[in-house]
Amino acid sequence: MMLIVLGVFVGGTAWTVLFSFTNIKIVPIFTPSEWINGFVGTANYDRLFHTDRWMECPALSHIGQADWQLQCRGALPNVVTYAVLSIILSISIGFLLAVFMDQKVRLEGMFRTIYLYPFALSFIVTGHVWAWILSPEYGLQGSIRQLGWTSFSFGWIADRQMVMYAIVIAGIWQGSGFVMALMLAGLRGIDDEIWKAAKIDGISTWRTYLQIVLPMMKPVMVTTFVIVSSGAVRIYDLVVAITDGGPGISSDVPTRYIYQNFSANLGQSLAASTCMLVAMAFILIPWIRMEFGKKG
Amino acid sequence: MSSTSITPIIPAGKKPKKLITTERVVVYSVLTLCALFFLFPLYIMVITSLKDIEAIRSGNIFVPTMHPTFTAWGKAWNSACTGLYCEGIKVGFWNSVRITGPSVIVSIAVASITGYSLANWPFKFSEVFFTILLVSSFIPYVVMLYPLVLITRWLGIFSTLPAVVLVHTIFGLPILTLLFRNYFSSLPQELFKAARVDGAGYWRIFFQVYAPMSVPIFTVAVILQITGIWNDFLFGVIYAGPTNYPMTVQLNNIVNSVQGGKEYNVDMAATILTGIVPLAIYFFSGKYFVRGIAAGAVKG
Amino acid sequence: MMKANSTPSVSVRGLALSYGAVQVLKALDLDIMDGEFLVLLGPSGCGKSTLLNCVAGLLEPSDGSVFIKGKNVTWEEPKDRGIGMVFQSYALYPQMTVERNLSFGLRVSGLPKEEIEKRVKRVGDMLQLGELLQRKPSALSGGQRQRVAIGRALVREVDVFLFDEPLSNLDAKLRAELRVEIKRLHQRLANTMIYVTHDQIEAMTLADRIAVMKGGTIQQLDAPQTIYNKPKNLYVAGFIGSPSMNFLKGKIEGSGTKAVFHLGNQKIPLNDYTPDAPIKPGAAVLGVRPEHIQIDMAATKATSDAYKAVVDLVEPMGSDSLVWLKIDDTLFSARVESNQHFDVGQKVNVRFRIGLASVFDEATGDRL
Numbered sequence: 001m002m003l004i005v006l007g008v009f010v011g012g013t014a015w016t017v018l019f020s021f022t023n024i025k026i027v028p029i030f031t032p033s034e035w036i037n038g039f040v041g042t043a044n045y046d047r048l049f050h051t052d053r054w055m056e057c058p059a060l061s062h063i064g065q066a067d068w069q070l071q072c073r074g075a076l077p078n079v080v081t082y083a084v085l086s087i088i089l090s091i092s093i094g095f096l097l098a099v100f101m102d103q104k105v106r107l108e109g110m111f112r113t114i115y116l117y118p119f120a121l122s123f124i125v126t127g128h129v130w131a132w133i134l135s136p137e138y139g140l141q142g143s144i145r146q147l148g149w150t151s152f153s154f155g156w157i158a159d160r161q162m163v164m165y166a167i168v169i170a171g172i173w174q175g176s177g178f179v180m181a182l183m184l185a186g187l188r189g190i191d192d193e194i195w196k197a198a199k200i201d202g203i204s205t206w207r208t209y210l211q212i213v214l215p216m217m218k219p220v221m222v223t224t225f226v227i228v229s230s231g232a233v234r235i236y237d238l239v240v241a242i243t244d245g246g247p248g249i250s251s252d253v254p255t256r257y258i259y260q261n262f263s264a265n266l267g268q269s270l271a272a273s274t275c276m277l278v279a280m281a282f283i284l285i286p287w288i289r290m291e292f293g294k295k296g
Numbered sequence: 297m298s299s300t301s302i303t304p305i306i307p308a309g310k311k312p313k314k315l316i317t318t319e320r321v322v323v324y325s326v327l328t329l330c331a332l333f334f335l336f337p338l339y340i341m342v343i344t345s346l347k348d349i350e351a352i353r354s355g356n357i358f359v360p361t362m363h364p365t366f367t368a369w370g371k372a373w374n375s376a377c378t379g380l381y382c383e384g385i386k387v388g389f390w391n392s393v394r395i396t397g398p399s400v401i402v403s404i405a406v407a408s409i410t411g412y413s414l415a416n417w418p419f420k421f422s423e424v425f426f427t428i429l430l431v432s433s434f435i436p437y438v439v440m441l442y443p444l445v446l447i448t449r450w451l452g453i454f455s456t457l458p459a460v461v462l463v464h465t466i467f468g469l470p471i472l473t474l475l476f477r478n479y480f481s482s483l484p485q486e487l488f489k490a491a492r493v494d495g496a497g498y499w500r501i502f503f504q505v506y507a508p509m510s511v512p513i514f515t516v517a518v519i520l521q522i523t524g525i526w527n528d529f530l531f532g533v534i535y536a537g538p539t540n541y542p543m544t545v546q547l548n549n550i551v552n553s554v555q556g557g558k559e560y561n562v563d564m565a566a567t568i569l570t571g572i573v574p575l576a577i578y579f580f581s582g583k584y585f586v587r588g589i590a591a592g593a594v595k596g
Numbered sequence: 597m598m599k600a601n602s603t604p605s606v607s608v609r610g611l612a613l614s615y616g617a618v619q620v621l622k623a624l625d626l627d628i629m630d631g632e633f634l635v636l637l638g639p640s641g642c643g644k645s646t647l648l649n650c651v652a653g654l655l656e657p658s659d660g661s662v663f664i665k666g667k668n669v670t671w672e673e674p675k676d677r678g679i680g681m682v683f684q685s686y687a688l689y690p691q692m693t694v695e696r697n698l699s700f701g702l703r704v705s706g707l708p709k710e711e712i713e714k715r716v717k718r719v720g721d722m723l724q725l726g727e728l729l730q731r732k733p734s735a736l737s738g739g740q741r742q743r744v745a746i747g748r749a750l751v752r753e754v755d756v757f758l759f760d761e762p763l764s765n766l767d768a769k770l771r772a773e774l775r776v777e778i779k780r781l782h783q784r785l786a787n788t789m790i791y792v793t794h795d796q797i798e799a800m801t802l803a804d805r806i807a808v809m810k811g812g813t814i815q816q817l818d819a820p821q822t823i824y825n826k827p828k829n830l831y832v833a834g835f836i837g838s839p840s841m842n843f844l845k846g847k848i849e850g851s852g853t854k855a856v857f858h859l860g861n862q863k864i865p866l867n868d869y870t871p872d873a874p875i876k877p878g879a880a881v882l883g884v885r886p887e888h889i890q891i892d893m894a895a896t897k898a899t900s901d902a903y904k905a906v907v908d909l910v911e912p913m914g915s916d917s918l919v920w921l922k923i924d925d926t927l928f929s930a931r932v933e934s935n936q937h938f939d940v941g942q943k944v945n946v947r948f949r950i951g952l953a954s955v956f957d958e959a960t961g962d963r964l
């Protein structure tokens with residue numbers, strides 16, 4: 001049974017990678033000879049990176065490296081925006097919340113329950129709630145305008161430039177409580193005597209957190225980074241629920257692109273899948289180095 | 297100075313402190329503000345679902361209605377339209393139950409036995425096997441979507457309940473097997489040896505010695521699988537077929553359906569109903585939940 | 597031993613600490629003299645670490661005061677108390693080099709750079725940390741780590757050092773080495789040191805005075821030899837010494853120098869005994885250490901001070917052997933040289949060295 005499952009994992013992944021180099025159509029090819037006949041090299045990748053929906057960078061040569069993110073549009077830049085922001089925000093919010101929770105707080109159990117419950121929900125549920133809250137007409141914007149602040153504007157989900165940030169808000173809402181739980185477990189795992197030693201040395205609490213505890217949290221940070229970023233890379237349901245890629249295709253993401261191109265553009269879909277596989281491999285590097293580096 | 301010259305005078309005992317310090321105020325305000333941010337969507341969901349559609353159009357999203365009604369809940373459950381038919385989200389609920397039940401049972405049964413074998417009966421390539429398992433649990437599932445379409449088509453089950461159960465089982469197995477393998481490896485080896493000396497065989501040791509000691513890890517696995525499968529969307533859309541769409545897919549269709557104008561109250565009621573199963577598990581399982589999601593967070 | 601004109605360096609008055617209904621420390625009074633090495637000894641949960649943490653200011657007492665150098669520091673921050681502390685888990689800052697570990701506290705307090713360098717160099721030389729200074733704690737052995745931790749306390753150049761079970765995480769050989777090093781350090785610096793341990797060998801070898809603790813109280817505070825020879829009560833007597841003291845239950849008849857201890861049918865005169873309290877008739881316990889029991893193999897007939905016993909079991913321990921003996925139904929052990937041979941069931945004469953023994957009142961457990 002497990003061998004079959006592993007066969008599916010290894011075989012399926014290999015199949016996707018291999019056939020991303022062929023002119024595969026909706027009627028798939030299976031045999032090695034068909035693969036050789038259909039081999040087109042990196043043509044699918046070329047086409048993929050020239051598809052505006054995947055990535056569109058106006059005059060890439062004229063802008064600096066740093067502007068790449070701001071200038072480009074499409075599924076790939078969108079997921080990069082989402083991943084970078086959600087990693088930075090959820091890790092920093094999660095760490096700060098954990099530090100605050102670590103201050104011998106009364107009702108800690110209650111706060112923890114509140115911060116963590118969104119993580120139990122489906123992205124579809126989260127997405128629809130936030131879509132409703134952020135909907136311009138009756139949601140936050142409409143309601144605040146109704147209260148008299150008529151110039152108030154918060155129409156991110158209808159704004160091509162801002163829509164990814166709206167999705168980030170929902171993602172943070174769902175995920176940062178979980179990051180807090182991981183970080184708090186890390187903080188609690190730190191030897192009590194380190195705190196005592198720092199107190200004897202006369203190091204203030206915030207300085208101890210920043211200069212002693214934070215560096216000691218490196219393993220927790222790496223684990224959290226891997227978990228958050230691997231989740232961010234495969235973001236799909238949340239986008240489907242909040243905007244379904246809209247307005248237009250301005251909040252499209254790779255998983256959605258891949259899924260929607262299965263019938264029309266299978267070769268490109270497979271090429272895009274392979275790109276995600278490569279991205280995941282890069283994300284795993286720090287974790288692998290940590291896990292296997294210490295044994296060596 | 298002789299020791300008698302020291303008399304117990306003030307300061308003595310606990311240092312008197314102000315009950316309210318700036319630091320405490322900051323800590324509690326930040327925690328409370330964040331709690332409000334996290335609770336806000338839940339609040340909006342609930343009050344919206346209790347309004348009638350007029351109250352939503354004319355009212356304010358923050359303000360609860362004076363005349364709460366459960367009409368929207370009834371409609372969401374029984375008669376909301378998904379674009380194809382108008383039978384409410386209850387169809388999706390029962391589909392989700394039919395998908396989740398077998399997937400959870402099959403995946404945990406297979407994973408626990410495999411984990412047990414890996415931990416106690418090392419075979420020649422068990423290390424290689426273990427490494428592949430570890431790597432597999434990180435492969436993004438989108439990479440395997442199309443191959444699995446082909447496999448389920450080849451098996452003749454594409455767009456049926458068995459297909460989606462099979463896919464959930466396959467994707468659940470690597471991480472569950474790791475979970476069980478690590479747990480069983482942490483149990484003392486002497487236990488296994490003692491049972492063998494006592495003449496117990498492979499299955500007897502598993503069912504009578506290991507399984508009773510492993511209630512916590514089974515609980516974690518069940519929580520991980522139920523919440524994970526219940527909350528799934530993508531596999532349901534692709535493999536289940538329209539008659540078997542799980543609750544999340546039905547919810548999405550109800551919300552996106554444009555028949556007869558948008559009914560936000562019904563949408564929110566349906567959203568709550570979809571979220572209620574994992575939320576209930578969350579509230580009742582306590583610490584196991586955190587362990588479960590921590591284990592499952594790496595899943596494909 | 598204790599210095600003649602000593603003044604208290606650390607004093608504790610009426611110190612109590614309770615968590616809800618659990619009293620961890622019960623109104624303790626304690627004076628530690630300037631330059632004294634005091635060991636707090638006791639089993640886990642006796643309150644010894646709690647007491648040390650209260651002195652350090654890491655725990656707040658529920659009641660009572662702490663004085664250091666005559667100054668009431670009960671409400672002072674740990675850093676302002678003039679103490680340095682060494683922990684069981686070393687508690688080194690893992691991401692900093694040894695040098696930074698030593699200097700971090702000094703930097704934070706804003707000491708001039710040259711002064712920091714001078715102190716780090718001095719301590720580095722004293723503890724032979726020279727070539728380790730640029731390494732991180734993870735690259736050090738357990739013994740080296742603990743030397744660095746001691747160094748971190750030394751650079752503070754304070755008068756009082758606190759040690760919280762500093763050698764418990766080390767293996768036996770390293771423990772013995774570092775024990776000597778700590779003793780040498782104390783001889784050289786002549787600072788006040790308070791040292792918590794559950795290991796009686798550490799306590800005996802290091803201490804000027806030992807405070808034996810139990811249940812949040814100090815049972816006895818004395819020089820090691822006094823604690824060993826004249827334990828104040830049954831608890832201290834049983835806790836100190838390995839193999840542990842034999843307790844023989846019996847009763848006293850007569851009083852003063854004419855008192856006799858009755859053990860079953862045998863009578864043991866107490867005329868050599870040095871009492872702490874007047875000896876009166878009544879139920880009592882005779883405490884004799886195994887090394888203070890002599891076995892007379894040659895003797896065929898019992899002399900006035902030798903008693904008939906039967907060999908029950910022999911435990912060879914290398915340099916010597918522990919022989920378990922029985923008089924009637926009372927079992928006790930004697931320490932003999934390992935070249936002596938005994939057979940189980942063999943009848944022997946034993947002689948108790950009453951001058952080194954202790955007699956306890958059975959009811960109160962106190963030494964008479």
